[in-house]
Amino acid sequence: xxxxxxxxxxxxxxxxxxxxxxxxxxxxxxxxxxxxxxxxxxxxxxxxxxxxxxxxxxxxxxxxxxxxxxxxxxxxxxxxxxxxxxxxxxxxxxxxxxxxxxxxxxxxxxxxxxxxxxxxxxxxxxxxxxxxxxxxxxxxxxxxxxxxxxxxxxxxxxxxxxxxxxxxxxxxxxxxxxxx
Amino acid sequence: xxxxxxxxxxxxxxxxxxxxxxxxxxxxxxxxxxxxxxxxxxxxxxxxxxxxxxxxxxxxxxxxxxxxxxxxxxxxxxxxxxxxxxxxxxxxxxxxxxxxxxxxxxxxxxxxxxxxxxxxxxxxxxxxxxxxxxxxxxxxxxxxxxxxxxxxxxxxxxxxxxxxxxxxxxxxxxxxxxxxxxxxxxxxxxxxxxxxxxxxxxxxxxxxxxxxxxxxxxxxxxxxxxxxxxxxxxxxxxxxxxxxxxxxxxxxxxxxxxxxxxxxxxxxxxxxxxxxxxxxxxxxxxxxxxxxxxxxxxx
Numbered sequence: 001x002x003x004x005x006x007x008x009x010x011x012x013x014x015x016x017x018x019x020x021x022x023x024x025x026x027x028x029x030x031x032x033x034x035x036x037x038x039x040x041x042x043x044x045x046x047x048x049x050x051x052x053x054x055x056x057x058x059x060x061x062x063x064x065x066x067x068x069x070x071x072x073x074x075x076x077x078x079x080x081x082x083x084x085x086x087x088x089x090x091x092x093x094x095x096x097x098x099x100x101x102x103x104x105x106x107x108x109x110x111x112x113x114x115x116x117x118x119x120x121x122x123x124x125x126x127x128x129x130x131x132x133x134x135x136x137x138x139x140x141x142x143x144x145x146x147x148x149x150x151x152x153x154x155x156x157x158x159x160x161x162x163x164x165x166x167x168x169x170x171x172x173x174x175x176x177x178x179x180x
Numbered sequence: 181x182x183x184x185x186x187x188x189x190x191x192x193x194x195x196x197x198x199x200x201x202x203x204x205x206x207x208x209x210x211x212x213x214x215x216x217x218x219x220x221x222x223x224x225x226x227x228x229x230x231x232x233x234x235x236x237x238x239x240x241x242x243x244x245x246x247x248x249x250x251x252x253x254x255x256x257x258x259x260x261x262x263x264x265x266x267x268x269x270x271x272x273x274x275x276x277x278x279x280x281x282x283x284x285x286x287x288x289x290x291x292x293x294x295x296x297x298x299x300x301x302x303x304x305x306x307x308x309x310x311x312x313x314x315x316x317x318x319x320x321x322x323x324x325x326x327x328x329x330x331x332x333x334x335x336x337x338x339x340x341x342x343x344x345x346x347x348x349x350x351x352x353x354x355x356x357x358x359x360x361x362x363x364x365x366x367x368x369x370x371x372x373x374x375x376x377x378x379x380x381x382x383x384x385x386x387x388x389x390x391x392x393x394x395x396x397x398x399x400x401x402x403x404x405x406x407x408x409x410x411x412x413x414x415x416x417x418x419x420x421x422x423x424x425x426x427x428x429x430x431x432x433x434x435x436x437x438x439x440x441x442x443x444x445x446x447x448x449x450x451x452x453x454x455x456x457x458x459x460x461x462x463x464x465x466x467x468x469x470x471x472x473x474x475x476x477x478x479x
Contacts, residue, residue: 105229
């Protein structure tokens with residue numbers, strides 16, 4: 001059975017909005033003018049941020065890959081207090097709907113951490129710009145390739161879901177084991 | 181800061197270093213694009229949920245750590261400590277199968293270690309009824325039932341486990357239990373084989389006797405005819421061979437006695453045969469009734 005990407009995005013819309021907000025946040029931090037933002041829509045692309053070309057390549061990289069850090073971190077943090085209860089004890093008591101809600105929120109946000117192909121392409125294009133020196137180009141190419149690799153992995157919604165679930169499921173257990 | 185280019189929005193001097201010619205004010209205005217109120221409200225709601233989740237977190241963490249300590253204590257055989265730790269978890273997660281089953285199993289194990297198997301059975305039975313999907317509770321119940329000598333009930337519980345996926349860590353214990361429960365069945369099987377042989381021997385003996393009875397019956401009939409012939413000759417006044425007559429009578433009486441003896445033996449043998457077959461059938465029924473299913477691992 002094939003589930004359309006739009007349907008998956010609809011079921012996990014908070015992640016899309018956070019992804020776009022992360023782009024917006026890094027644009028704001030690096031003084032990049034934003035022309036248009038769509039936090040969620042039921043068509044492809046499900047969300048976007050249109051901004052000017054940043055001044056530096058590293059700004060470009062942060063804006064394109066920022067959502068990967070922000071969504072991963074936020075997904076783990078939001079899912080953290082509830083994941084132990086849900087994954088370890090599967091508590092189905094009447095008051096535990098909040099746990100399930102937080103887990104859904106955490107997984108939704110974490111699974112939209114992956115950069116889109118457009119994000120990866122924007123880093124690649126930035127490294128190709130004429131003002132970038134050959135040495136810097138060589139420095140940034142691996143990151144652009146990494147972004148492409150992440151984008152291709154994230155293209156499959158089931159991989160994204162697996163990443164989100166793994167992050168929310170494993171992070172609390174690992175942290176508790178490390179510090180307990 | 182400014183270069184020769186003019187801001188495309190307001191015609192003031194544009195900032196340097198950017199492809200797009202925008203002045204500092206216009207760029208700041210554009211980069212600080214406001215987030216819509218609906219998105220802010222949704223984020224606020226999510227933060228509220230997160231705050232509530234974080235407030236509940238210390239108790240959850242405490243329960244999780246108590247569960248780990250309980251598991252460690254249980255593995256080390258310190259059941260009182262395990263019960264105390266699992267009680268904390270069960271209070272925090274009253275509907276959790278894992279928490280409730282762990283507590284009941286630890287209580288049962290504590291009773292088992294104290295030699296109080298009936299109490300252990302009661303503990304396991306309660307939790308197995310409340311959480312029938314818990315294979316751990318079912319396995320512990322089966323073990324405790326076997327210890328108190330309720331083997332048929334133990335087998336019933338093992339039957340209920342058929343088709344369910346068993347935790348590999350429980351498989352060894354189940355195998356040992358099945359071996360112990362199967363010991364009387366192995367004995368029963370040996371008895372069935374021996375009884376079948378005995379019944380088969382009795383049937384053969386009855387067949388031999390039947391053949392012998394049919395043959396002696398025919399012989400008796402022939403002799404009776406010969407005796408009647410001599411007697412009718414004598415009644416007609418003709419001379420009869422008295423010596424032969426006496427010999428025939430003696431042989432006839434001997435054969436009839438022998439025939440009656442065989443018939444009586446056949447009758448008692450037939451009775452014993454019926455009783456033995458009934459016993460054998462009852463034993464086979466019992467053997468089939470106590471059949472232990474093959475259980476499979478969850479991995």
